[in-house]
Amino acid sequence: MRKFFLIALLAAAAHAQNHLGTIVFPNSGTPEAQPAFLRGVLLLHNFAYPQAAEAFREAQKVDPKFALAYWGEAMTYNHPLWNQQDIEGGRRVVQEMIPLAASATPRERGYIEAVEALYGRGERQQRNEAYEAAMERLARAFPADVEAQTFWALSILGAREWHQRDERRSIRAAAILEDLLPSHPDHPGVLHYMIHAYDDPILAPLGLRAARRYANVASSAPHALHMPSHIFLQLGMWEETARSNQAAFALSKQWKQPDMHSLSWLEYADLQMHRYAEAKKLIDEATGRPKETMKVRYAVETGDWDSFTFDEPLGKTLQSIAGKRLDDAGKSLPQIESETDRLEATALLDAARGNLNDALHQAELAVAAEETLGVPSGPPENFKPAHELYGELLLQDGRTSDAIEQFNASLLRTPNRAASVADLARATAKVTAASSR
Secondary structure, three states, X not given: OHHHHHHHHHHHOOEEOOOOOEEOOOOOOOHHHHHHHHHHHHHHHOOOHHHHHHHHHHHHHHOOOOHHHHXXXXXXXXXXXXXXXXXXXXXXXXXXXXXXXXHOOHHHHHHHHHHHHHOOOOOHHHHHHHHHHHHHHHHHHOOOOHHHHHHHXXXXXXXXXXXXXXXXXXXXXXXXXXXXXXXXXXXXXXXXHHHHHOOOOOOHHHHHHHHHXXXXXXXXXXXXXHOHHXXXXXXXXXXXXXXXXXXXXXXXXXXXOOOHHHHHHHHHHHHHOOOHHHHHHHHOOOOHHHXXXXXXHHHHHHOOOOOOOOOOHHHHHHHHHHOOOHHHHHHHHHXXXXXXXXXXHHHHHHHHOOOHHHHHHHHHHHHHXXXXXXXXXXXXXXXXXXXXXXXXXHXXXXXXXXXXXXXXXXXXXXXXXXXHHHHHHHHHHHHHHHHOO
């Protein structure tokens, strides 16, 4: 009993490692295993999953009977907000953990039961909901356990269907985190998950406190440097978005894991500020599929379709339309994977062929398809916001008032987006000029 009390005191001390944040996590592991375990939890909150797994395995080596060290490693195989899960990896570690559960405290067994539910039977959504329910039971049974409260909030966000914004879930999670923030302002999970909870244009102002603090609290984690831009982008704060992602990408290179996610967001922010030369240079650093996406985005935003060749159907189709090679565009268009991108490209091709009515119909379908995805959590997922494209085609058709309505709708979903702002100003100027005649 005395030994456990000493361990609990050591673990309960405010713990910050290498600017990853500060946590309190009492547990029954040996004192020697605490540094690695706590580092693992900090990295877990900062979504540095491979590094967290390594830290938890280090804690297991120091204390092979430390059940929560296995819990932690199992947690690294689930990336709830990225729609990624290595179920076999998670189940393997859970099987190693189960024999150790008997010596765990009742509170620790709550964590163990929750991760067992996460990797249990059933489809993924069913398991996500079972995990959320288990975390709620744990959090309510131990209301003073900040880690239980924080992981419960994350489980609520993680149980949302992929690509679906669920405002009720977002607010439920935010309410838990809001209660924790005043007394735990340096907790990386509280700050991180609060940003995710407020990641849409309407709620984003509530996330500014966390966004402005998180990068300083966890400045050693590349993802923590990127995360504030989720709020900045939703508010059209392009300079802040660029700075966040420039710092995140630079640190990710130091980690020997260049983060294409941050790089692509940096390009988008530069494009919104008309820093076209800077945006173009970033493409040289891109690799894999993100490079193609960045090339398409650069061409769409600048109108420069001559600087790059494209490897995938979307870029090939749009480049062919821009070059008036309409037959070539018609051949590659059906191969475009994304439904919304395909509908938008079809609208542009119809317009290029002089079939404006057909183009408007396709653009309207694209709007409907885009609306099913909710607001984007970052740069637009399709090559151009559908409302913006529809508005531009309506403007071509002389339906200026209808176009203005679409540009306003685009700006509600993507605030301060440069093209929508310019389109709206152009359309408004037409109305003003017509009324002054």
